[in-house]
Amino acid sequence: MPSEQWTHPEPGDGPAAVAAQPSPEQVIAGLRATSEGGAELTQLLTPEGERVPSPQFDKYVDDIDAEALRGLYRDMVLVRRADREANAMQRQGQLGIWVPLLGQEAAQIGSGRALKANDMAFPSYREHGVAFTRGVDMKDLLGIFRCTDHSGWDYQRHGFHPYTIVIGNQVLNAAGYAMGQKFEGKVGDDDGEATIVYFGDGATSQGDVHEGFVWAAVYDAPLVFFCQNNQWAISEPTERQSRLPLYQRARGYGFPGIRVDGNDVLACLAVSRWALDECRHGNGPVLIEAFTYRMDAHTTTDDPTRYRLSDELEEWKLKDPIERVRAYLARGGYADQAFFDKIQDEADAFAADLREYTFNMPEPPPDRIFSNVYAEGNPVLEAQREEFLSYLDGFVSAGEH
Amino acid sequence: MSDLQKLTIGKALNLGLRRAMEEDPKVLIMGEDVGKLGGVFRITDGLQKDFGEQRVLDTPLAESGIIGTAVGLAVRGFRPVCEIQFEGFIFPGFDQISSQLAKLHYRTQGKIKMPVVIRVPFGGGIGAVEHHSESPESLFAHIPGLKVVSISNAVDAYWGIQQAIRSDDPVLFFEPKRLYHSGALRAEIDVAGTPAQVFSSQVVREGTTATVVAYGPSVKVALDAAAAAEDEGKSLEVIDLRTLSPLDLGPVFESVRKTGRLIALSEAPSESSLTSEIAARVQQECFYSLEAPVLRVTGFDTPYPPAKLEEHYLPDLDRVLHAVDRSLAW
Numbered sequence A: 001m002p003s004e005q006w007t008h009p010e011p012g013d014g015p016a017a018v019a020a021q022p023s024p025e026q027v028i029a030g031l032r033a034t035s036e037g038g039a040e041l042t043q044l045l046t047p048e049g050e051r052v053p054s055p056q057f058d059k060y061v062d063d064i065d066a067e068a069l070r071g072l073y074r075d076m077v078l079v080r081r082a083d084r085e086a087n088a089m090q091r092q093g094q095l096g097i098w099v100p101l102l103g104q105e106a107a108q109i110g111s112g113r114a115l116k117a118n119d120m121a122f123p124s125y126r127e128h129g130v131a132f133t134r135g136v137d138m139k140d141l142l143g144i145f146r147c148t149d150h151s152g153w154d155y156q157r158h159g160f161h162p163y164t165i166v167i168g169n170q171v172l173n174a175a176g177y178a179m180g181q182k183f184e185g186k187v188g189d190d191d192g193e194a195t196i197v198y199f200g201d202g203a204t205s206q207g208d209v210h211e212g213f214v215w216a217a218v219y220d221a222p223l224v225f226f227c228q229n230n231q232w233a234i235s236e237p238t239e240r241q242s243r244l245p246l247y248q249r250a251r252g253y254g255f256p257g258i259r260v261d262g263n264d265v266l267a268c269l270a271v272s273r274w275a276l277d278e279c280r281h282g283n284g285p286v287l288i289e290a291f292t293y294r295m296d297a298h299t300t301t302d303d304p305t306r307y308r309l310s311d312e313l314e315e316w317k318l319k320d321p322i323e324r325v326r327a328y329l330a331r332g333g334y335a336d337q338a339f340f341d342k343i344q345d346e347a348d349a350f351a352a353d354l355r356e357y358t359f360n361m362p363e364p365p366p367d368r369i370f371s372n373v374y375a376e377g378n379p380v381l382e383a384q385r386e387e388f389l390s391y392l393d394g395f396v397s398a399g400e401h
Numbered sequence B: 001m002s003d004l005q006k007l008t009i010g011k012a013l014n015l016g017l018r019r020a021m022e023e024d025p026k027v028l029i030m031g032e033d034v035g036k037l038g039g040v041f042r043i044t045d046g047l048q049k050d051f052g053e054q055r056v057l058d059t060p061l062a063e064s065g066i067i068g069t070a071v072g073l074a075v076r077g078f079r080p081v082c083e084i085q086f087e088g089f090i091f092p093g094f095d096q097i098s099s100q101l102a103k104l105h106y107r108t109q110g111k112i113k114m115p116v117v118i119r120v121p122f123g124g125g126i127g128a129v130e131h132h133s134e135s136p137e138s139l140f141a142h143i144p145g146l147k148v149v150s151i152s153n154a155v156d157a158y159w160g161i162q163q164a165i166r167s168d169d170p171v172l173f174f175e176p177k178r179l180y181h182s183g184a185l186r187a188e189i190d191v192a193g194t195p196a197q198v199f200s201s202q203v204v205r206e207g208t209t210a211t212v213v214a215y216g217p218s219v220k221v222a223l224d225a226a227a228a229a230e231d232e233g234k235s236l237e238v239i240d241l242r243t244l245s246p247l248d249l250g251p252v253f254e255s256v257r258k259t260g261r262l263i264a265l266s267e268a269p270s271e272s273s274l275t276s277e278i279a280a281r282v283q284q285e286c287f288y289s290l291e292a293p294v295l296r297v298t299g300f301d302t303p304y305p306p307a308k309l310e311e312h313y314l315p316d317l318d319r320v321l322h323a324v325d326r327s328l329a330w
């Protein structure tokens, strides 16, 4: 478990401790310690691509040899390429909206690859990379953004819940699911199950997220809270949500919290494996704060130039999650130019496939409006459907005359 | 002194908010992204720059928090104007609205006033993903203690937002988001003029064949239908409700007594909705004047569908005309 670092005065501490309370400026400086993410940041690979040993976490990535690392690199490149393609398709009017993940590839691939088949993931709406690691065909995400569908993959088979747009809702749903794993006795040893739930820094202000912390804690649910702190909730910076680093909140609920470099895929993998392992063995829940950055707009309808300084973006580009793996692979002689070219070609083909699929995506038939509102049907609605269909028919026959 | 400006609904709201803030230092704006960004629809654009961060609050991301603290601020004498980003996100705040905001005045026998406005962009037609196109206004009209209003044009937007802010009761203020920036709905407004009261039903087009009553974004649909009906030799009277709770049905009764037919139009699902209420009350009050039952043209009783299907879900001009024909065929 990571050591405690926060020096907020305990109740009963004397005036000296009160005086030691950080000023708002210091708090903000701490939160904005963007170059390191603060002293407590777990990192295994620096932005320059150098491996940093970690006595605590190295053992969780023992098996990640050069080939496995090339695999993680490939994952991130493919997912980024798909993200850029979808962004471009939105600009061309082929998608109604797109929610970019640019910069968050390591957090998503690292945590997603830490999951086992029986684990369950509850995403918000930006977790395209996690979807990829769960074996969801990325084409199946696109219906949501082309507005032909609200969702579209086999949730049970992939262990990947539908996207949730209402901020924070999924955190309680995940807590309930994890409670179910516990109640069914699927927790307790290496083969135990666990659940992971994704949400943003902004979401931590929602009551549902707080309640999710409470529920998971008091029922010892095997739940990993995975907060991608990408610094912004649309236009509002993390400081607008919290006075202390988010991972430190866990202490107040009675479970461990840890901050990981969200741009370091190896560290995200290691920390997530550790946290999931804790949960599998019945020592959950755990909060992970992946300290990262959204290098694009919040969505394609957003305009970050109204609230964000370009300096900040430039600074984060130097910490690109893909570049550091590439540097590490190249420097160590684990991959050559031919490998990088091959992955790029694969990514281009992957994107082209998505594009073709999108352009040919069928439109849903009008009476899909009425499908599956209820599991057991509803006669009133059936009548409404019939009436609607005959109304539509009226146009066809009017046209035929 | 007059100051005539040609404004869209969005700009009229912006200027209305500005004028209310200038006139009363206790007026606050609070919500997600309302400050630097000016709101996702830019309705609060420039207000934080001019009034500062204590009058235009970029709040933490929590609707129960926004509304719950607005209640407390109101107890302290402020007049908070909350922005909910999209109607589908009001539900985390539903508890605070129904349990506190709507009831404190009653609970304290008038000792605590609740001059809080909650602005809610609502309705469909913008091609959005889930939760960005709904019409939940009936849920709020069902809660005693709240005033629920909706605007359909720039003039009412400008005066209506000011009237809502001046109200000592909580007002749910529903804004037709797809019309915010419509150039066609630009209207000339004397922004320095004397405040107008706009929350009463209003005949917006006179006619004799049948009456169509609508509110918010549907008023435009009704007016378009009336224009099309005229080509077919039918004269539709169109009424903009403007106030959804309390309902002002006087002008509707009067109109039905004249035309004998009523179409109640709304994007919301029909079951247990405002259109149900209108149909019930009109049948009660105008039974002997009706030539046909009150017909409703509404969204279906389903969740709002994926946007590729919204052209079928949303009542359009054709569905209104179809209902008129059905009414006339009775």
Ligand SMILES: Cc1ncc(C[n+]2csc(CCOP(=O)(O)OP(=O)(O)O)c2C)c(N)n1
Pocket: A126, A165, A166, A167, A199, A200, A201, A202, A203, A204, A228, A230, A232, A233, A234, A294, A298, B032, B061, B063, B085, B089, B092
């Ligand atoms: C309950 C609710 N309120 C408002 C919104 C509108 N909204 C969508 S995303 C967002 C910001 C979310 O920020 P964060 O939780 O940090 O996640 P990020 O998108 O940055 O990953 C807002 C305000 C919403 N979807 N749900």
